[in-house]
Amino acid sequence: MKIATKQEYFSAMAEIEGLYQKGFSNLNIEEEKKLNLLAEAVEAWEAIHYPMPLKPRFPDIIEYLLKSRRMNQSTLAEELSISKGFLNQLLHGSKSPNTEVLKTMHNKFHIDGNLLLESLI
Known part of the structure; x- marks a missing residue:
């Protein structure tokens, strides 16, 4: 899964939030896989569009x-x-x-x- 737009990013975040609210122990195998895919896609998007500042020397x-x-x-x-x-x-x-x-x-x-x-x- 790859996030290409800001709208897709916000949709993925909303979907992650919904899965979090359900509770980790209540997720089935498919939902766990979906959560992992979404989290990886969001992480990749944030690394490009919201990079953490480097510590200056x-x-x-x-x-x-x-x-x-x-x-x-x-x-x-x-x-x-x-x-x-x-x-x-x-x-x-x-x-x-x-x-x-x-x-x-x-x-x-x-x-x-x-x-x-x-x-x-």
């Missing part, structure tokens, strides 16, 4: 700041109260940011703190 966040704010590295280093050399190391991934850099990025540029922390893992 910390250097990517810095690149985003530079581009979105139209800053050069010197200006961003000043804004973050760090040296240009340290910023360069952050950009190349050879150093990790300290807590002050993370707090400044969160407070000054309104970057989600969870996103910043997750980018370090």
Whole structure:
């Protein structure tokens, strides 16, 4: 089974919901097979049309700041109260940011703190 349109997607979701409401223990073999086929088709559709965002790396966040704010590295280093050399190391991934850099990025540029922390893992 393949979902080709948004209408087919919504129909499949409604059908899945109906099977869920019936209860797993109350499904016959044909309904279980149908549920599995629908779930696989919905998963494939969502992977294409509603992809989960990838976790950015910390250097990517810095690149985003530079581009979105139209800053050069010197200006961003000043804004973050760090040296240009340290910023360069952050950009190349050879150093990790300290807590002050993370707090400044969160407070000054309104970057989600969870996103910043997750980018370090």
